Amino acid sequence: MAQKEEYPLKKVCIICAKGTIEDVYAALIMANGAVMEGIEAKLFFTFFGLDAITKKQMDKLHTGTVGNPALRMPGGLPFPTILGMLPGVEAGVSAMMKSQMEKLDFPPVKEFLEMIVAGGGEIYACKMAADMFKIRKEDLTEEVIDIITVGRFYEMSGGQGTQIIFT
Amino acid sequence: MAEKVLAEITVNVNSEGYFEDPSQWTKEMAFEMAKEYNIDLTDKHFEVLEYLREKHMAGEQLTIRKVGNSGITDIKGLYQLFPGGPLKISSKLAGIPKPASCI
Numbered sequence: 001m002a003q004k005e006e007y008p009l010k011k012v013c014i015i016c017a018k019g020t021i022e023d024v025y026a027a028l029i030m031a032n033g034a035v036m037e038g039i040e041a042k043l044f045f046t047f048f049g050l051d052a053i054t055k056k057q058m059d060k061l062h063t064g065t066v067g068n069p070a071l072r073m074p075g076g077l078p079f080p081t082i083l084g085m086l087p088g089v090e091a092g093v094s095a096m097m098k099s100q101m102e103k104l105d106f107p108p109v110k111e112f113l114e115m116i117v118a119g120g121g122e123i124y125a126c127k128m129a130a131d132m133f134k135i136r137k138e139d140l141t142e143e144v145i146d147i148i149t150v151g152r153f154y155e156m157s158g159g160q161g162t163q164i165i166f167t
Numbered sequence: 168m169a170e171k172v173l174a175e176i177t178v179n180v181n182s183e184g185y186f187e188d189p190s191q192w193t194k195e196m197a198f199e200m201a202k203e204y205n206i207d208l209t210d211k212h213f214e215v216l217e218y219l220r221e222k223h224m225a226g227e228q229l230t231i232r233k234v235g236n237s238g239i240t241d242i243k244g245l246y247q248l249f250p251g252g253p254l255k256i257s258s259k260l261a262g263i264p265k266p267a268s269c270i
Binding site: 029032033035036037038104105106107111114115118119120 | 228230231232233235241242243246250251252253254255268269270
């Protein structure tokens with residue numbers, strides 16, 4: 001009988017390309033979860049995901065209230081898209097998301113990045129996106145190791161038991 | 168449910184080796200389990216284990232953030248105390264169930 005071989009996950013390289021609360025936290029939770037399990041984690045932020053590591057923006061992330069069919073009212077009723085367009089609604093929904101996450105002990109973005117780095121995780125920014133948005137290294141939070149090219153990213157993603165995850 | 172002999176006492180553990188009944192735990196058992204992870208338990212380790220047990224008994228969900236804010240050690244320190252599993256290994260050594268939290 002053929003023996004089933006197990007190949008444990010050793011490294012994850014997680015790409016975050018969007019800047020909404022849920023996209024950013026999905027990447028942060030996966031990276032933090034990896035280091036907590038003793039799995040090496042590298043986190044790459046690109047395009048709008050750069051907001052999560054930009055000092056000015058990182059603690060002001062929002063959840064989109066337009067074009068999100070899974071968004072519902074607290075009671076479970078559908079959230080009409082037209083309501084999401086009203087001024088202040090997106091800020092209100094975002095504040096509610098953050099307070100719910102705070103209850104589950106999810107830290108703010110900055111603290112979450114610190115936790116990942118404390119566990120040996122590494123944070124990088126994408127060169128092309130940084131150039132495009134005119135973002136320099138000093139605009140980024142100090143947890144970011146460097147602004148790197150896609151080629152460098154692939155170099156870091158080598159090795160058996162490595163997975164690249166695009167959130 | 169499985170049984171395991173730790174420090175010459177038989178205890179009930181699950182398939183992954185986590186205690187089924189935290190009241191069966193003793194410090195000597197923690198020392199024995201720590202050997203599997205090549206950890207020499209110090210007073211600092213026990214401060215963390217006691218903290219985890221206390222919070223677990225109080226019915227609180229544990230996270231590394233909570234331990235990091237406990238004043239015992241910071242998160243980096245927690246990783247150094249329990250390499251490769253700051254919450255998982257510490258929970259096992261503390262004789263409490265496997266953490267059910269994602270952070």
